Amino acid sequence: MxxxxxxxxxxxxxxxxxxxxxxxxxxxxxxxxxxxxxxxxxxxxxxxxxxxxxxxxxxxxxxxxxxxxxxxxxxxxxxxxxxxxxxxxxxxxxxxxxxxxxxxxxxxxxxxxxxxxxxxxxxxxxxxxxxxxxxxxxxSCNTTGLARTLYEVHKKFGIAEVNATMIRRGADPWDIRHGPINAIVPVLELPSHHGPDVQTVLPDVRIFTTALSVSTTLMHVHTLIVDCVKTPSVHDTIEVFRKATRIRVLDNASKVRSTAEIMELARDLERSRGDMPEIVVWKEAIGVNGNKLLYMQAVHQESDxxxxxxxxxxxxxxxxxxxxxxxxxxxxxxxxxxxxxxxxxxx
Amino acid sequence: MxxxxxxxxxxxxxxxxxxxxxxxxxxxxxxxxxxxxxxxxxxxxxxxxxxxxxxxxxxxxxxxxxxxxxxxxxxxxxxxxxxxxxxxxxxxxxxxxxxxxxxxxxxxxxxxxxxxxxxxxxxxxxxxxxxxxxxxxxxSCNTTGLARTLYEVHKKFGIAEVNATMIRRGADPWDIRHGPINAIVPVLELPSHHGPDVQTVLPDVRIFTTALSVSTTLMHVHTLIVDCVKTPSVHDTIEVFRKATRIRVLDNASKVRSTAEIMELARDLERSRGDMPEIVVWKEAIGVNGNKLLYMQAVHQESDxxxxxxxxxxxxxxxxxxxxxxxxxxxxxxxxxxxxxxxxxxx
CATH class of the missing domain: 3.40.50.720 (NAD(P)-binding Rossmann-like Domain)
Structure with a gap:
């Protein structure tokens, strides 16, 4: 070859x-x-x-x-x-x-x-x-994270509309020049660029995004509210994410309660550079409210x-x-x- | 065997x-x-x-x-x-x-x-x-860091007295319970326990230490002022540290200007868990003032x-x-x- x-x-x-x-x-x-x-x-x-x-x-x-x-x-x-x-x-x-x-x-x-x-x-x-x-x-890393999980949700339940907020890391771990180190910085334009960018990959998904930056270097976290066409369930969502590639469901029971612990798990698994290329969805943060599916996911900006x-x-x-x-x-x-x-x- | x-x-x-x-x-x-x-x-x-x-x-x-x-x-x-x-x-x-x-x-x-x-x-x-x-x-990690470099300085120049300050990381990277996240916390006892602890390994070195904690998880940094018996020189100190085991001299020219960049170098070198077990001394932060040798070193608390x-x-x-x-x-x-x-x- x-x-x-x-x-x-x-x-x-x-x-x-x-x-x-x-x-x-x-x-x-x-x-x-x-x-x-x-x-x-x-x-x-x-x-x-x-x-x-x-x-x-x-x-x-x-x-x-x-x-x-x-x-x-x-x-x-x-x-x-x-x-x-x-x-x-x-x-x-x-x-x-x-x-x-x-x-x-x-x-x-x-x-x-x-x-x-x-x-x-x-x-x-x-x-x-x-x-x-x-x-x-x-x-981008954020758009990749949104595209991976929303694609799975769209196939399973159908998406009427997505509202998502990106809580972004302020700088990469090696970066000593950028911040914030003690502020929360909203992106002062609506929608943030992430929504339109998701549509370059998933053109038929309606999505509206907001974003802000916080004082951390480890990972981004997204909170998503997805209005589904079919009524979603927590159980089916967990199954869909578990069976999908490049998405990982982690849980509170094993003490993976934060981005810090996700990164530590990646180190313990001997991942190169301590990377976690999969999008991580917290099991306990998946919920359903009527036709709305709620979940939170962490995105390792350096590696996904x-x-x-x-x-x-x-x-x-x-x-x-x-x-x-x-x-x-x-x-x-x-x-x-x-x-x-x-x-x-x-x- | x-x-x-x-x-x-x-x-x-x-x-x-x-x-x-x-x-x-x-x-x-x-x-x-x-x-x-x-x-x-x-x-x-x-x-x-x-x-x-x-x-x-x-x-x-x-x-x-x-x-x-x-x-x-x-x-x-x-x-x-x-x-x-x-x-x-x-x-x-x-x-x-x-x-x-x-x-x-x-x-x-x-x-x-x-x-x-x-x-x-x-x-x-x-x-x-x-x-x-x-x-x-x-x-401990801090005492190990002090003992490694001071032992080399003592052999080369003789130590009359050491005054050192430990700028300690607030918590380990995985630790989501401890802080500070936005304060500098002095250890309100003098000397801090590090000085006496160094003397359990180097009993004939006079050392007085102070310590404080800051909002970082990556590494500790020590600043040292060593009163030497013989007049020290920057060149000889660099040579001594370079030739010693488990001490690494890094420099500003290669953009290793911070604990963040030391940790990133460890990742790039494919070190397990991104660890840096060597004590890192910054070349440009080694100085001499009369008989006083000044230097700064970084200690990877998780691995040294x-x-x-x-x-x-x-x-x-x-x-x-x-x-x-x-x-x-x-x-x-x-x-x-x-x-x-x-x-x-x-x-």
């Missing part, structure tokens, strides 16, 4: 994880990643023997003892596809500067506007539509989209089978493994 | 790490750990095939589908040595209730008073004195004592060679690996 040759442009929170995930896929080969400025991430990449391609002349990096394999243009010539994980708007610039003229396929992240790509993507929702696309946009990028690579390269791709990705990244093996997470 | 049979009593932050570390040693065998109440840690232990011994009748655990291998008394009969990682004062109770009557050797943690054991222990300082002890006390427990097991069991034990432990736990291989952490 000829392996898919992948390059990663941008080597931050998402890029470094995508690079590691690509290396774990049997059908993929990581050609290299781009290095922008000297820092500990680049040092760790060098220790992992990942080839580094400079976004400029690379002199700054060489001064610090970093070995440079070439320029970003050299990288482009060697790959079948790029995963662009640069900050928002840079992805679009890179598309025009590099990927279109170089005739290279690319995966973009949710920070870019939807029109950067032919399709906005969540694997379990719309993989078949993305097959053979040149440009795919993996939606990594598996989506891997599936997006396969889709863009023409691999036709969504279920098979998701299974391959999940196996390599140990997603759903513990729940799937023993169903211990929820009796 | 006959393996040392180890049991772990208490399965929290330290116990679960000690259990994993024991399983990684070629000369040790983990017989099992004790389980107290049902929670996600016990579930993760069961998934790892670790034998669980109940501290009571175990009915509560069995109700949740946990398999119990026996009682704590059954565990005691099967082991050569116990590592007791229970909360403070419980270790002493366990000694009187179980270990003394059962004639079982035991390692205690720094939460116990020094008189629980024959010796208070930091491997690189006083391993030889601990050989063949029945009871050894591994000092784990390697000490492993060495304490070997010492108690009569393994005579301190250097060899430290090397075996470091290799199994990948301590010093990255710095030692390439010295990339400090040019």
């Amino acid at each position: 000829k392996k898919i040759k992948v390059g990663v442009v941008g080597y931050g929170t998402i890029g470094k994880r995508v690079a590691d995930a690509v290396m774990l896929q049997e059908d993929m080969e990581l050609v290299g990643v781009t290095a922008h400025s000297y820092n500990y991430r680049i040092l760790a990449a060098q220790e992992k023997k990942i080839a580094l391609y400079a976004t400029d002349d690379g002199e700054h990096l060489k001064e610090h003892g970093i070995t440079i394999a070439g320029s970003i243009r050299d990288l482009l010539k060697k790959v079948d596809i790029i995963v662009d994980t640069t900050p928002k708007k840079i992805g679009k610039e890179n598309k025009e500067k590099y990927y279109l003229p170089g005739k290279v396929k690319a995966i973009f992240q949710g920070g870019e506007k939807a029109d950067v790509a032919e399709i906005s993507f969540t694997a379990q929702v719309n993989y078949p539509k993305a097959v053979n696309s040149d440009y795919i946009r993996v939606v 989209v990594i598996c989506e990028n891997i599936d997006a690579i396969r889709a863009a390269m023409g691999f036709p089978d969504a279920k098979k791709s998701i299974e391959m990705t999940n196996k390599a990244l140990e997603i759903d493994k513990w729940a799937g093996d023993s169903e211990w997470v929820c009796e | 006959k393996k040392i049979k180890v049991g772990v009593v208490g399965y929290g932050t330290i116990g679960k790490r000690v259990a994993d570390a024991v399983m990684l040693q070629e000369d040790m065998e983990l017989v099992g750990v004790t389980a107290h109440s049902y929670n996600y840690r016990i579930l993760a232990a069961q998934e790892k095939k670790i034998a669980l011994y109940a501290t009571d009748d175990g009915e509560h655990l069995k109700e949740h589908g946990i398999t119990i291998a026996g009682s704590i008394r059954d565990l005691l009969k099967k082991v050569d040595i116990i590592v007791d990682t229970t909360p403070k004062k419980i270790g002493k109770e366990n000694k009187e209730k179980y270990y003394l009557p059962g004639k079982v050797k035991a390692i205690f943690q720094g939460g116990e008073k020094a008189d629980v054991a024959e010796i208070s222990f930091t491997a690189q300082v006083n391993y030889p004195k601990a050989v063949n002890s029945d009871y050894i006390r591994v000092v 004592v784990i390697c000490e427990n492993i060495d304490a097991i070997r010492a108690a069991m009569g393994f005579p060679d301190a250097k060899k034990s430290i090397e075996m432990t470091n290799k199994a736990l990948e301590i010093d690996k990255w710095a030692g291989d390439s010295e990339w952490v400090c040019e």
Whole structure:
């Protein structure tokens, strides 16, 4: 089998994880990643023997003892596809500067506007539509979390309307520049951008979202109120979520009562970097009020989209089978493994 | 080679790490750990095939589908040595209730008073004195951090007196009950207990300590002012720390400017649970003022004592060679690996 040759442009929170995930896929080969400025991430990449391609002349990096394999243009010539994980708007610039003229396929992240790509993507929702696309946009961590669970609810009960609030982490764990450290910051526009963004993946779901940021770095939490077409039940909702991929039902009985304990469980399970790529729904926070289904879910902003990028690579390269791709990705990244093996997470 | 049979009593932050570390040693065998109440840690232990011994009748655990291998008394009969990682004062109770009557050797943690054991222990300082002890006390995370670097400074320059302040994390990352979340809390006793505790390991070092707690979960930070006998230099201090085991010099140039970035580096290095067992000294925060040596160091409270427990097991069991034990432990736990291989952490 000829392996898919992948390059990663941008080597931050998402890029470094995508690079590691690509290396774990049997059908993929990581050609290299781009290095922008000297820092500990680049040092760790060098220790992992990942080839580094400079976004400029690379002199700054060489001064610090970093070995440079070439320029970003050299990288482009060697790959079948790029995963662009640069900050928002840079992805679009890179598309025009590099990927279109170089005739290279690319995966973009949710920070870019939807029109950067032919399709906005969540694997379990719309993989078949993305097959053979040149440009795919993996939606943001929050949108991915909403799309995964709402898709399952929509299939089971039918959705008349969703009202959801995103309680967002203030900054990522490594980030010492951003806040808040002691305030709650509402997003002062309605709806927040998340609702319209969900509709790029689930166009027939009516959804209205609000958002605010709080003083935590670990995970986002969503509270959802879903007006269903059929009357929902707590039992059926738990079953639907348990059987779905990339969703994990955890419970108070096992003392997983907070985002802190979810992250600690991920560490105890020896997850790479302590990541929890599954969307976590708290069993005891699933409720029904008439036709309204209520639930709360936690989203690990650093990792939930990594598996989506891997599936997006396969889709863009023409691999036709969504279920098979998701299974391959999940196996390599140990997603759903513990729940799937023993169903211990929820009796 | 006959393996040392180890049991772990208490399965929290330290116990679960000690259990994993024991399983990684070629000369040790983990017989099992004790389980107290049902929670996600016990579930993760069961998934790892670790034998669980109940501290009571175990009915509560069995109700949740946990398999119990026996009682704590059954565990005691099967082991050569116990590592007791229970909360403070419980270790002493366990000694009187179980270990003394059962004639079982035991390692205690720094939460116990020094008189629980024959010796208070930091491997690189006083391993030889601990050989063949029945009871050894591994000092606390903060005391371990102070003992490691001060021992090196004492050997190089001689210490006349130390004044140090511990800026302590408010709670561990998984802990949702304790604080502060928005205050700085001084320890209102002088000296704080850390100074006298350092003297249980370094009896001839004069040290006066103060402490306060802040709103973070990641690591402790110490600021130290060391009055030296010989005039110290920044260059020699960096060299001493770089060459010492279990101390890591990191720098601003590689953007490791905070405890947050140290923890992120540990994740990028694929450390188990994202741990950083080495004491981290910031290169740019090492200074000299006359005969005073100033430095700042970060202590990962969850992990720095784990390697000490492993060495304490070997010492108690009569393994005579301190250097060899430290090397075996470091290799199994990948301590010093990255710095030692390439010295990339400090040019």
